[in-house]
Amino acid sequence: MSSISSLCLVLLVSFCLDQIPAANADLISQTCAQTRFKDLCEKTLRADPGGKSANIQGLARIALKATAANATSIQSQIASLQKSTTDKSILEALKDCAENYDDASQQLADSLTAFDAKHYDDVNQWVSAAMTDSDSCEEGFKTGTSKLTAQNQNFFQLCSNVLAITKQAKA
Numbered sequence: 001m002s003s004i005s006s007l008c009l010v011l012l013v014s015f016c017l018d019q020i021p022a023a024n025a026d027l028i029s030q031t032c033a034q035t036r037f038k039d040l041c042e043k044t045l046r047a048d049p050g051g052k053s054a055n056i057q058g059l060a061r062i063a064l065k066a067t068a069a070n071a072t073s074i075q076s077q078i079a080s081l082q083k084s085t086t087d088k089s090i091l092e093a094l095k096d097c098a099e100n101y102d103d104a105s106q107q108l109a110d111s112l113t114a115f116d117a118k119h120y121d122d123v124n125q126w127v128s129a130a131m132t133d134s135d136s137c138e139e140g141f142k143t144g145t146s147k148l149t150a151q152n153q154n155f156f157q158l159c160s161n162v163l164a165i166t167k168q169a170k171a
Contacts, residue, residue, distance in 0.1 A: 031059050035164040037157040044158065060162070060169040064115060064123075067158040068108040071130070074151045075101045081147055089142055097137035097148060104130040104155075111162075120170040124163060131159040 028051060032041035041063070045051040048062045078101060082094045107126040114122035134152045146152070 027054075027056065028059065031056060031165055031168060032161075034168060035161045037161055040154070040157050041161045041165070044161065056165070057169045060165045061112070061115060063158070063162045063165050064108065064112055064127075067127075067130075067155070067162050068105065068112065070151075070155055070158055071101055071105045071108055074148065074155060075105065077148065077151060093137075093140040093142070093146065096140040097146075100133040100137040100140075104133040107133070115166070115169075120166055123166050127159050127162050127166070131156055134159070 028042060028045045032038045032045065035041045044066045045054075045059055045062055048054075048066065050058060051062055054062060075098065078094055078098045082091060082098070085091055085094065107130040111123045111126040111130075114120075114126065134155045137148060138146055138152045140146075
């Protein structure tokens with residue numbers, strides 16, 4: 001092979017390798033375009049170092065893991081609120097929220113296992129149940145608005161995105 005042919009081959013391979021992250025950035029945009037909460041989706045997938053090189057199944061797994069991490073974060077917030085609150089009705093609502101998010105965390109762990117086994121219908125069932133848990137948490141506050149409203153909404157939106165991305169991964 002001549003040196004010019006070798007140089008052309010090296011340049012072609014280098015160019016192709018440089019296009020892989022751009023293609024995956026487009027995959028993230030294309031994937032998130034099919035979700036209800038596009039900005040949150042893109043923010044979630046781009047925040048993970050593996051997002052740039054992931055295929056659709058990898059993106060779904062990233063979304064699931066981020067949602068599970070969010071549930072764990074909310075559990076910590078609930079524990080902090082329980083320590084700093086004396087109002088009995090709020091404490092009761094927080095106790096219920098703690099149980100709801102314990103359930104949601106387990107359901108998301110089950111979802112990851114189901115996803116890895118390609119049991120997508122089970123993933124949909126578990127993630128939908130986790131969404132219901134966040135709604136139940138919010139409904140437990142008699143004042144109409146809890147100190148967890150923003151977190152519950154964000155969690156609900158993350159779950160919605162997981163469902164939409166899992167649907168794409170299933171196809």
